[in-house]
Amino acid sequence: MACVYYTASSLDGYIVDDHGSLDWLISRDIDSAGPFSIEGFMETVGALVMGADTYEWIVKNQPGEWMYSQPSWVLTHRPEIIAAGHPVQTFSGDVADLYPTAVSAAGGKDVWLVGGGDVAAQFATAGLIDEMIVSYAPCSLGAGSRVLPIRSEWALVDTARNADFVCARWRRA
Numbered sequence: 001m002a003c004v005y006y007t008a009s010s011l012d013g014y015i016v017d018d019h020g021s022l023d024w025l026i027s028r029d030i031d032s033a034g035p036f037s038i039e040g041f042m043e044t045v046g047a048l049v050m051g052a053d054t055y056e057w058i059v060k061n062q063p064g065e066w067m068y069s070q071p072s073w074v075l076t077h078r079p080e081i082i083a084a085g086h087p088v089q090t091f092s093g094d095v096a097d098l099y100p101t102a103v104s105a106a107g108g109k110d111v112w113l114v115g116g117g118d119v120a121a122q123f124a125t126a127g128l129i130d131e132m133i134v135s136y137a138p139c140s141l142g143a144g145s146r147v148l149p150i151r152s153e154w155a156l157v158d159t160a161r162n163a164d165f166v167c168a169r170w171r172r173a
Contacts, residue, residue, distance in 0.1 A: 002130035005113040005120045014144035028164040035160030036167035046109025052076035054115040071105040121150045135165040
């Protein structure tokens, strides 16, 4: 079991642009079964934690039934943002208090920090992220939400190319 921050980034370290858009990401070529792919990664995931912005992006851009079968939490002070029928729980405390619950719910599999950078920063500050997997797209955004908006140290353990992306796995240094 690991707590894994799995995300994509522009070359200059942004997850979304300054308009909250992922158009720069979803227009890129990626092999869904290739190295560091989401399909392979999802087989290892037992629970998800995300921020309110990520959840709201999913609801807006992929409406309908909740796309994940794993237990899911949204870090928010606004429980009313959860769409009817979504089996998602909200949490508004210290992530160190949520962590044991998420680990238990993951049933021996990984906990995926879906995003964004502020959520990852909370987990990293608490020393709870074991790995970070980042797929870098061949573009720069100049502004937006940072991948990890805190100072932290990581050790590179693996890299690969997947179509348009350079992918890297990092572990806590």
